[in-house]
Amino acid sequence: MDTKTMILKTALELYNSQGVNAVTSRHIAAKMGISAGNLHYHFRKTDEIIRKLYEQLAAEFDLIMAGLESIEEMSMEIFREGSVQSFELIYKYRFIFLHFVEISLRIPSIRKDYYALTQRRTTQFLAVFEQLKAKGIFRNDLPENAWETLVQQIFIVADFWLSNNELTIRLKGGNAVKHYSRVFSGIFYPYLAVVP
């Protein structure tokens, strides 16, 4: 693996385990056994490392979204599977979500890109809900704006379940993903047309 890739890998590990504020370029270099000078040859600004990691996350997100878009017959199972994939991705890049506000203050372009991503995801979710309504899986007696409100709830829960976990029960790894995926699925329960 070349040095640049190795820096990103090591940075991700350190950011995830120590938090974005506790990790400096010197720490990353030390953990890799290279000099800080060398690290800054590959990334002149430390922020470029964070920026690049965010881009990796966004790219992997787009992959999941493209997969869902290619589905012809949307079902609750497929939807749920997409959710779990997303939650696993969020966990992989958890430092970003655990420090999202700080990062967006430090690197404003990340906020800008994230906002655009969010807007794309919004229309996609609304389309999926329409499909599920048409198939009689979701209720048909709710007003239009209930679905828009639902999308906002979804984003808040999806982006900050990790923070909630950190502040409360502190489940580790797969357990956290499993638990909060279930909470996430629970959001949709009262929207089902037929209570199972």
Add this chain to the structure above:
Amino acid sequence: MDTKTMILKTALELYNSQGVNAVTSRHIAAKMGISAGNLHYHFRKTDEIIRKLYEQLAAEFDLIMAGLESIEEMSMEIFREGSVQSFELIYKYRFIFLHFVEISLRIPSIRKDYYALTQRRTTQFLAVFEQLKAKGIFRNDLPENAWETLVQQIFIVADFWLSNNELTIRLKGGNAVKHYSRVFSGIFYPYLAVVP
């Protein structure tokens, strides 16, 4: 106002507007026109300022909760009013919620206290839901664990709507409170026994 109170007031303003990481004890002192030495006479560690501000928040929260507990006849209106009060309080101490994970890493005792507060709030919410179910306002056809899941969603949205706002639409002040109070109310919509 004595110096100690003034420090807390100024710190809250600065933390809210610049973020907890960008503000140092020197900044607070400078804004007040006192020396850093003086500030540290009143608060030996800067973290004590944050800790004290958290305690103020928790105390005001308890006040709202006590008010709700004293209600004999729970209704959706009263519940909603309590929510708006909470959202206004959260906005008042917004730096805490915008940097909750960082703060809890810096000052672990805050995390511990917050967790305890959360657990108290959980039982309280479940009791309110029981009352609303008994009165025929909330649905009766949902399984037990649906309500526990709902409480988790509620906490995530209540604690991180500000972060979501910061990352996306960036509403200011009262507008943010108004908008997200409405999103919050929307959570309960599909739980109502009768769609209005």
Add this chain to the structure above:
DNA sequence: ATTTTTTTAGGACAATTGTTCTAAATTTGA
């Protein structure tokens, strides 16, 4: 084989931060 390019180590610097110390000023209490 030798020149050119890329990569690396290590030192250096300026800025910042939290905190402490000392001495002066101010307030309080007897």
Add this chain to the structure above:
DNA sequence: TCAAATTTAGAACAATTGTCCTAAAAAAAT
């Protein structure tokens, strides 16, 4: 009033951080 306390300003220190610079080493190209 005047001694004791509290409060304040300002200097000082050690640690850390991001970034840059220089020169050597390694790799690639010719």
